[in-house]
Amino acid sequence: MPSVAHFPEFPEDIPTHPLLVVDYSLLVARDRAEIDKLWGAARNLGFWYLKNHGADELAEGMFQMAAETMRLPMDEKLKFEQGDGGNSFGYKATGANAVDATGLPDTVELINIAKDDALAWPQQARRAYPSTVNAHMSDTITPFVKKSIEVNDTILQIFNDKLGLPPDKLKKKHLMEEYSGSETRVIKNPPSPHSPLRVAMGAHTDYGSLSLLHNRLGGLQVLVPGSEDWQYIKPLPGHAICNIGDALVLFSGGILRSNLHRVLPPPGAQSQFERWSLVYFTRPGNDVQLRALVEDSQVVADAVAATPDRNFETGCTSFEWFTRRVKNRRLNNRTGPETWMNSRGTEYRVNPA
Numbered sequence: 001m002p003s004v005a006h007f008p009e010f011p012e013d014i015p016t017h018p019l020l021v022v023d024y025s026l027l028v029a030r031d032r033a034e035i036d037k038l039w040g041a042a043r044n045l046g047f048w049y050l051k052n053h054g055a056d057e058l059a060e061g062m063f064q065m066a067a068e069t070m071r072l073p074m075d076e077k078l079k080f081e082q083g084d085g086g087n088s089f090g091y092k093a094t095g096a097n098a099v100d101a102t103g104l105p106d107t108v109e110l111i112n113i114a115k116d117d118a119l120a121w122p123q124q125a126r127r128a129y130p131s132t133v134n135a136h137m138s139d140t141i142t143p144f145v146k147k148s149i150e151v152n153d154t155i156l157q158i159f160n161d162k163l164g165l166p167p168d169k170l171k172k173k174h175l176m177e178e179y180s181g182s183e184t185r186v187i188k189n190p191p192s193p194h195s196p197l198r199v200a201m202g203a204h205t206d207y208g209s210l211s212l213l214h215n216r217l218g219g220l221q222v223l224v225p226g227s228e229d230w231q232y233i234k235p236l237p238g239h240a241i242c243n244i245g246d247a248l249v250l251f252s253g254g255i256l257r258s259n260l261h262r263v264l265p266p267p268g269a270q271s272q273f274e275r276w277s278l279v280y281f282t283r284p285g286n287d288v289q290l291r292a293l294v295e296d297s298q299v300v301a302d303a304v305a306a307t308p309d310r311n312f313e314t315g316c317t318s319f320e321w322f323t324r325r326v327k328n329r330r331l332n333n334r335t336g337p338e339t340w341m342n343s344r345g346t347e348y349r350v351n352p353a
């Protein structure tokens, strides 16, 4: 993969959606103004830039690991495919998922590595991976996962306090040692100069609690709240993009926001290049019930009481929620538009409005 310096700039003449820039080092120092900025971003859009997170070098290593992985012969990669049962860990081949209700296939291939495997290494916790993943577990993947957990835990701790929850309530829902859907993902989209509007990854809200995303080229778009407009988020060197997933919407009784997003090919001259992106997803422990924490916080109880048209009782565990969504994206499981509908999250199923 060419280094970042060789990519053309994001085009100047394409509208982008601005995000607030949050400084991670100030969050660690519990700077009041920075915490308020984070809180505003997490409630209004659910997306923000995060700088000074200290994960850039490890992210570069993750991209190299993924480039080696994607260069393996297809029959080798397919030995590690996710399968159709709703398991996310492993390799996902191009076109295995739908991008919309009509069943149009996605254009990305990706590798998902479970947090549980990265932390258990050299033991196997959840599944086996290609040799290129194993070769970089100790030097790159495990350190990247640990660093990402540290960043996301800091942010969760701040949300915990802002939501008026008892100390460590959110932390206990995301215990490092408990099996969960938490995973790191590297995504590759081929150069797409002739199909600038072909959706690479369909509209979704993230399934878990917090996502920490490292982008080099454009292509990520958010559905701007209150409008029908999709707008690009411009990648900024040294800045991760952080966003809220459905589990935090549910725990917080809708105080926090998970926004719809999707991936298109990079715009303009960037479309000539492969697009690589890297995510760490923090998701609740498998057995955690997804529902508003009304018994634990007056703030959450008040939020739920103030929005009687919304339902935060999913009646399912994090594992069930996650499995349903992964499974119903798979084209092999498609029976019709209802399969797509069944893959959706809080934006449709839980908020009937």
Ligand SMILES: O=C(O)CCC(=O)C(=O)O
Pocket (backbone or CB within 6 Å): 185, 187, 201, 206, 213, 215, 219, 220, 261, 262, 263, 277, 278, 279
């Ligand atoms: O590649 C990106 O920029 C976003 C990826 C994403 O939204 C996801 O994997 O959930």
Ligand SMILES: [Fe+2]
Pocket (backbone or CB within 6 Å): 204, 205, 206, 211, 261
């Ligand atoms: Fe996402």
